Amino acid sequence: MSNYHVQPIDRPQALTTEALKSLREHPVQGMSRRRLLRISLGGGIALWLTELAGGSLHFLWPNLSGGFGDQHFRIGTLDDVKIANSTLPVAAGFPAYFSEARAFIVLIDPARQAFVPGEDVKGDGTELNVRALYQRCPHLGCKPNACLKNFWLECPCHGSRYDRLGVKAAGDKYGPAPRSMDRFAVTVEADGTLYLNTSKITLGPLPVALGQPGIIPPKSPTGCI
Amino acid sequence: MSFLERVDTTIRRSPVWRSLFRNAYPNDERSRAYAVMNNVFLHLHPVRVRQHAVRFAYTFCLGGLSFFLFLVLTVTGVYLMFFYVPSDTQAYTNILDIQTKVAFGLITRNIHRWGAHLMVFFVFLHMMRVFYHGAYKPPREFNWVVGVLLLFLTVGLSFTGYLLPWDQISYWAITIGTNMAGYLPLINTPFKLLLLGSLEVGQNTLLRFYVLHIMALPLITAAFLAVHFWRIRKDGGISGPL
Structure with a gap:
């Protein structure tokens, strides 16, 4: 029964105004009801605010799947790559550009026309027969372009030149970039589908002098820039 | 009668x-x-103002001018919102349309832009004035802190508004600005992700900056402005001459 039904006459007679006043002054043993309620109220509000802050952060946290930053970005099989770049000699090892992934996909050994199933977190990709290069030039961040004349990647901003696998040619003559192009971690599934981890980037190795092993010489002496 | x-x-x-x-x-x-x-509006102010306080050369009206510019920016900003869509394909065209096809659009946008520059300028001068008058000293030290928050909010409004025209200068300015956020201790990457909505400046970033610019930051600023004005009265009115 709620207190609304208590008539004023039913109140205990001892609780006069004076008695209530003196009770208010009287210190309570242990935790008072007022203190308990205040702590629970404060705790409740604090808990709610924490939940609200956490929920808001979670709400605003960007969902990177399907775009750049996706840890399992689907590129497709070698045939998919060829179809998507039908005008380019992808089968001969020419870099194929995927703007959504910010990546160049390069077949390492054109003699083997397939991606080999496996995983390469370092992004070297020799065992998988595929390498995914991050589009960002390690010099100042422009996007190098693949050149059909010499099968190299050339940065239009300051002239850094890389072979088709993204290895920087050593020497000022080949531009100012301090290292080779950066690589994404790659996975090839059993059916030959290539996936990139676009949030895992491994820095490219140091430049290699032209003529040394580890760099593919240009197909023609002049390039596109 | x-x-x-x-x-x-x-x-x-x-x-x-x-x-x-x-x-x-x-x-x-x-x-x-x-x-x-x-x-309700006037009670934020002191009921009485001392004679020295209305001398123009004491305050140069710098706080009042900052607030006036805030109001101007709010009004012109509302006008601009009628013709602006925060989309990476439309934003820049909308800006051009506002300038060339909308009646009084060019002057509205120019007032908004110059007002924004002036507001940052006057807030800074206001801070200098308060500093050189020693008006930050007790009992006004709390209002100085509120003022510093308002300075950050003003700069934040300016920064978020800078991206909205979606041209080369704004795109790269925000790229640089958010790259700086990437050097924060401990929370660099999460903070940058939350600010950008992706790993680089794009549609999500434009939308986030738009919401911050037209809704979140102005509301927070208005609340702190009210506290800032009310605090002048509560801290014993405007500071006196040294």
């Missing part, structure tokens, strides 16, 4: 009038103070 006088009396005695204007027209000092205290 003429007819007009009777109409006038009836209006003044009506419940609506008496609810809106709760005091008679204040004619003496006491009723003027009462009218200020009873008004």
Whole structure:
């Protein structure tokens, strides 16, 4: 029964105004009801605010799947790559550009026309027969372009030149970039589908002098820039 | 009593009038103070202002000018919102349309842009003025802190608004600005992700900056402005000459 039904006459007679006043002054043993309620109220509000802050952060946290930053970005099989770049000699090892992934996909050994199933977190990709290069030039961040004349990647901003696998040619003559192009971690599934981890980037190795092993010489002496 | 006088009396005695204007027209000092205290907007201000405080050369009206520019920016910003879509394909075209096809669009956008520059400038000058007058000293130290927050909010509004034209200069300015956020200790990558909505400046970033610019930051700023003005009264009015 709620207190609304208590008539004023039913109140205990001892609780006069004076008695209530003196009770208010009287210190309570242990935790008072007022203190308990205040702590629970404060705790409740604090808990709610924490939940609200956490929920808001979670709400605003960007969902990177399907775009750049996706840890399992689907590129497709070698045939998919060829179809998507039908005008380019992808089968001969020419870099194929995927703007959504910010990546160049390069077949390492054109003699083997397939991606080999496996995983390469370092992004070297020799065992998988595929390498995914991050589009960002390690010099100042422009996007190098693949050149059909010499099968190299050339940065239009300051002239850094890389072979088709993204290895920087050593020497000022080949531009100012301090290292080779950066690589994404790659996975090839059993059916030959290539996936990139676009949030895992491994820095490219140091430049290699032209003529040394580890760099593919240009197909023609002049390039596109 | 003429007819007009009777109409006038009836209006003044009506419940609506008496609810809106709760005091008679204040004619003496006491009723003027009462009218200020009873008004929701005016009560933020001190009821009385000391004579030195209204000297132009003491404050140069710098705080008032900053607030005036905030109001101008709010009004022109609302006008601009009618013609602006925060989309990476439309934003830049919308800006061009505002400037060339919308009646008074060019002047509205220019007032908004110059007002924004001036507001940052005047907030900075206001801070200098308060500093050189030592007006940050107790009992006004809390209001100095509120003022510093308002400075950050002003800069934040300026920064978020800078991206909205979606041209080369804004794109790269925000790229640089958010790359700086990437050097924060501990929370660099999460903070950058939350600010950008992706790993690089794009559609998500434009939308986030738009929401911050037109809704979140102005609301927070307005709340702190109210506290800032009210605190002047509570801290004993404007500081005196040194």
